[in-house]
Amino acid sequence: MKVAYKHLLNFLDDKPTIDDLSNKLFQLGHENEFKNEIFDIEFTPNRGDCLSLIGLARDLNAFYKTNLKLNTYKDRIESLSMNFINQSAHDCPSISFLKIEIGKIPKKYHDYLESYFLDLNIPKNNFFADISNYISYEMGQPTHAYDSAKINGQIVFKTIKDNVEFRTLTKRKITLSGLNSIFTLNEEVINLAGIMGGETTCCSLDTTTALIECAHFNPEAIIGKAVKYDLHTDASHKFERFVDPDCHQEVMRRFIQIVEDHTDIKNIEYASYQDKEPAHKKIPIDLKKVNKILGLNISKDIFKSYLTKIGFLFEAEFIEVPSYRNDISHQNDIAEEIARLIGYDNIKPQKITISSSGLIHDLDKVKKIKSILVDNGFVEVVNQPFIKFQSNGSIAVDNPLDINRKYLRTSMTDSLVNNLIFNEKRQKDNIKLFEISDIYTMHDGDIVKTNKLCLIISGRAGRNFKDFSKKLDKGYLSELLKDLFQIKPSAINEVSRKALNTKIKSSIFSCEVDINSIDFSSHEQGIDIQDYGIKINMEKCVQYRAISEFPSTYRDVSFSITDYKNIEDLLDTISKVKSKNLKESFLFDFFKNDKAGEVKAGFRFIFQSINKTLTDIEVDEQIDYIINQGIKINGVYVQGYKRV
Amino acid sequence: MSSDKEIFIPKIHKELGSHHPINQMKDSIMNLLSSFGFDIINGPEIETEKYNFDMLNIKATHPARQMHDTFYIENKSYLLRTHTSPVQIRAMLKNKPPLAFISGGKVYRKDDDATHLPMFHQVEGIYVNEDVNFSQLKDLIYKIIYSLFGEDVKLRFRPSYFPFTEPSAEVDILSSEGKWLEILGCGIVNPIVLQNCKIDSDKYSGLAFGLGIERIAMLKHGISDIRDFYKSNLDFLSQFK
Numbered sequence: 006m007k008v009a010y011k012h013l014l015n016f017l018d019d020k021p022t023i024d025d026l027s028n029k030l031f032q033l034g035h036e037n038e039f040k041n042e043i044f045d046i047e048f049t050p051n052r053g054d055c056l057s058l059i060g061l062a063r064d065l066n067a068f069y070k071t072n073l074k075l076n077t078y079k080d081r082i083e084s085l086s087m088n089f090i091n092q093s094a095h096d097c098p099s100i101s102f103l104k105i106e107i108g109k110i111p112k113k114y115h116d117y118l119e120s121y122f123l124d125l126n127i128p129k130n131n132f133f134a135d136i137s138n139y140i141s142y143e144m145g146q147p148t149h150a151y152d153s154a155k156i157n158g159q160i161v162f163k164t165i166k167d168n169v170e171f172r173t174l175t176k177r178k179i180t181l182s183g184l185n186s187i188f189t190l191n192e193e194v195i196n197l198a199g200i201m202g203g204e205t206t207c208c209s210l211d212t213t214t215a216l217i218e219c220a221h222f223n224p225e226a227i228i229g230k231a232v233k234y235d236l237h238t239d240a241s242h243k244f245e246r247f248v249d250p251d252c253h254q255e256v257m258r259r260f261i262q263i264v265e266d267h268t269d270i271k272n273i274e275y276a277s278y279q280d281k282e283p284a285h286k287k288i289p290i291d292l293k294k295v296n297k298i299l300g301l302n303i304s305k306d307i308f309k310s311y312l313t314k315i316g317f318l319f320e321a322e323f324i325e326v327p328s329y330r331n332d333i334s335h336q337n338d339i340a341e342e343i344a345r346l347i348g349y350d351n352i353k354p355q356k357i358t359i360s361s362s363g364l365i366h367d368l369d370k371v372k373k374i375k376s377i378l379v380d381n382g383f384v385e386v387v388n389q390p391f392i393k394f395q396s397n398g399s400i401a402v403d404n405p406l407d408i409n410r411k412y413l414r415t416s417m418t419d420s421l422v423n424n425l426i427f428n429e430k431r432q433k434d435n436i437k438l439f440e441i442s443d444i445y446t447m448h449d450g451d452i453v454k455t456n457k458l459c460l461i462i463s464g465r466a467g468r469n470f471k472d473f474s475k476k477l478d479k480g481y482l483s484e485l486l487k488d489l490f491q492i493k494p495s496a497i498n499e500v501s502r503k504a505l506n507t508k509i510k511s512s513i514f515s516c517e518v519d520i521n522s523i524d525f526s527s528h529e530q531g532i533d534i535q536d537y538g539i540k541i542n543m544e545k546c547v548q549y550r551a552i553s554e555f556p557s558t559y560r561d562v563s564f565s566i567t568d569y570k571n572i573e574d575l576l577d578t579i580s581k582v583k584s585k586n587l588k589e590s591f592l593f594d595f596f597k598n599d600k601a602g603e604v605k606a607g608f609r610f611i612f613q614s615i616n617k618t619l620t621d622i623e624v625d626e627q628i629d630y631i632i633n634q635g636i637k638i639n640g641v642y643v644q645g646y647k648r649v
Numbered sequence: 650m651s652s653d654k655e656i657f658i659p660k661i662h663k664e665l666g667s668h669h670p671i672n673q674m675k676d677s678i679m680n681l682l683s684s685f686g687f688d689i690i691n692g693p694e695i696e697t698e699k700y701n702f703d704m705l706n707i708k709a710t711h712p713a714r715q716m717h718d719t720f721y722i723e724n725k726s727y728l729l730r731t732h733t734s735p736v737q738i739r740a741m742l743k744n745k746p747p748l749a750f751i752s753g754g755k756v757y758r759k760d761d762d763a764t765h766l767p768m769f770h771q772v773e774g775i776y777v778n779e780d781v782n783f784s785q786l787k788d789l790i791y792k793i794i795y796s797l798f799g800e801d802v803k804l805r806f807r808p809s810y811f812p813f814t815e816p817s818a819e820v821d822i823l824s825s826e827g828k829w830l831e832i833l834g835c836g837i838v839n840p841i842v843l844q845n846c847k848i849d850s851d852k853y854s855g856l857a858f859g860l861g862i863e864r865i866a867m868l869k870h871g872i873s874d875i876r877d878f879y880k881s882n883l884d885f886l887s888q889f890k
Binding site for chain 1: 656657658659661662663664665666667668669670671672676685686687693694695709710712715716717720721722723724725727729747749759761766767768776778780781782783784785786787788789791805806807808809810815816817818837839840841854869870871872878879880881882883884885886887888889890
């Protein structure tokens with residue numbers, strides 16, 4: 006909610022600075038920031054009472070001397086003979102109407118009204134709607150202004166289930182469906198209650214007689230409608246969060262006063278309908294309990310003083326809750342009020358020792374499996390469960406984010422195949438992935454949960470001179486899974502590349518098993534569960550390096566070493582070489598050519614830029630630099646390469 | 650020319666894989682909380698409205714229960730849990746105080762942008778005993794934050810609103826850029842929730858807290874887009890070895 010600092014100051018006699026005010030609002034739980042002396046305040050959903058200048062000032066009375074009295078019309082008002090029926094008093098327990106006729110529509114607004122539109126950059130509409138909007142800002146009560154000349158028949162408030170058409174005052178045509186609280190005039194919908202009025206009865210620039218409606222709606226009758234119909238209004242925001250049921254008289258008198266500040270009033274009439282008197286909530290005074298909840302020891306006088314400042318009344322053994330505080334109903338709520346006023350940050354921590362129940366859930370098995378796989382070069386992935394296609398036992402989501410993600414996956418293999426292809430497209434040629442997740446299926450009306458492990462492999466066996474030319478195949482996976490988890494080779498499947506839209510030919514193998522079927526009993530070695538460290542701190546935490554979405558490119562260089570004692574020096578030099586855009590390098594080939602009397606060391610250098618696709622010239626410049634570092638070493642050369 | 654004996658054979662370094670950074674962070678936080686005395690509990694990701702909302706004092710009209718916020722299943726017979734709190738509800742129904750539980754895992758909400766995903770991870774904790782109070786909650790939160798971000802970090806508590814805690818608070822830390830960042834939500838367990846779990850709310854009180862794992866991981870690793878965690882890009886994942 007946007008609030009002008011100067012508007013709020015009108016209610017605060019102490020005239021605090023904007024910084025002080027901001028801090029105090031924050032202490033009260035009203036997160037805020039300000040720019041050019043305009044606050045943008047975020048209220049928690051239980052504090053509908055604060056969504057106005059008066060509401061905020063009431064809360065700020067905890068810290069400042071305030072002046073909450075508004076200039077209101079004091080004279081007697083004639084009663085209005087209304088043709089109105091309330092058919093759903095549960096959804097609208099009280100409602101008032103004010104008919105007001107003016108002689109001339111004012112051309113200019115007084116400073117206080119003009120400032121509301123100007124400072125908050127709110128567009129004007131027409132005289133009565135403008136006052137209605139201002140009153141909502143000032144007092145928190147939304148009102149609706151009908152053009153009285155257009156109201157010629159019976160107004161009915163009711164909650165309906167039928168589908169009906171409604172045209173809003175912003176000229177949007179909506180089909181109302183499901184339960185909706187509405188106002189009708191001669192059976193035509195003229196107002197979607199608590200959200201927005203209709204086009205046919207709204208005021209215009211020429212309206213001189215308006216019928217102002219001021220209602221209290223049950224929030225349950227309003228909630229969800231603004232989202233459903235995409236009609237997010239100030240009124241819907243407030244009514245969803247509860248509006249003071251006990252303010253109609255004052256609001257209407259304030260309305261009249263503002264009209265009178267601007268023009269001559271010819272006639273005013275007022276009618277009020279109330280199903281029953283608003284109940285004033287009372288909570289037993291229980292200071293001991295409040296102190297116990299907070300871990301404090303405040304005195305009764307301080308307790309009383311805090312609550313009185315924010316509108317609570319004390320009578321005998323009870324605290325009377327102000328009519329606008331719908332969020333207060335038990336001692337914990339009272340404790341929160343006390344804590345807010347003390348300031349959460351001013352409450353000293355008290356040492357806590359947790360005495361646990363000793364209940365232990367065994368997650369060790371999953372941790373062991375993960376650690377073993379990571380130790381064997383597998384990278385863990387986590388996938389979203391939403392997929393496009395249905396399969397046996399699939400669970401459908403009633404309301405998916407998009408229709409292409411309607412089902413929960415029954416298998417993880419497809420997710421991992423997608424992960425593999427994604428990485429192959431990024432020039433990865435040695436891929437070993439795994440995921441562990443709960444998988445949910447529906448069988449005979451019952452939801453079945455299975456904790457599953459899925460692995461997938463493809464590409465080279467390793468990035469070293471022993472494994473570079475070998476492929477990850479079924480044999481590799483069979484041996485690994487048999488050794489580690491007692492999983493039979495029959496659980497391993499080859500994934501066909503036919504439907505994968507990929508030019509790469511390496512075979513893909515996957516395995517998906519129930520975690521319960523994994524057996525560690527014959528595992529020879531004790532399994533070390535990786536301890537991630539109980540105390541994490543920023544120093545130890547990996548700082549993420551941005552990854553490139555541009556293609557990488559590589560160069561293979563074969564160094565010949567005739568002076569064998571310099572092999573280590575070459576390897577060391579290459580491992581330490583720094584070059585722009587060199588992403589990684591590794592030794593993929595190493596053999597001794599007895600006939601030539603030299604050792605060949607083949608390195609792969611992978612280059613990638615974070616912000617562009619590298620050209621051959623750029624890569625060649627860098628590879629020249631690297632080669633030159635290598636061939637500086639005595640007895641090292643690259644066949645056919647001349648030093649630059 | 651050198652002789653055979655002098656040939657240096659390069660070592661083959663074992664190529665390690667990596668745990669997913671979100672699971673690393675989740676497990677680290679769970680380990681930390683276990684060291685404070687909490688027991689780890691687990692529960693289903695597919696829940697009912699009863700455990701996910703009703704028992705937690707989240708009323709039928711609460712916006713979180715609307716179709717635009719929660720994924721429902723089988724004509725609203727079930728839902729994808731929107732938080733890990735229902736795990737604690739189930740545990741409270743089965744056990745008597747004192748209770749000290751943490752639950753962590755996947756949760757689901759209908760969001761999808763640079764800072765929100767339809768699936769994300771939470772760790773939540775609850776402690777119920779006689780005379781558990783707000784000042785003790787503060788002590789616990791200080792311990793958690795200091796363990797995660799170091800004892801020099803500045804933090805602040807601000808009043809908030811959760812239907813299942815009262816008083817409720819959100820806790821922010823001050824970033825090195827001087828910006829306050831929301832880290833966790835916490836509060837004193839609403840006595841209605843204890844009563845729903847057949848726990849005598851006159852005798853017992855509780856504290857509860859919840860952390861979003863992705864948020865903490867993003868802060869600690871310096872990641873700005875939550876979606877990076879779930880692209881399965883090896884260039885990304887292999888940074889967290």
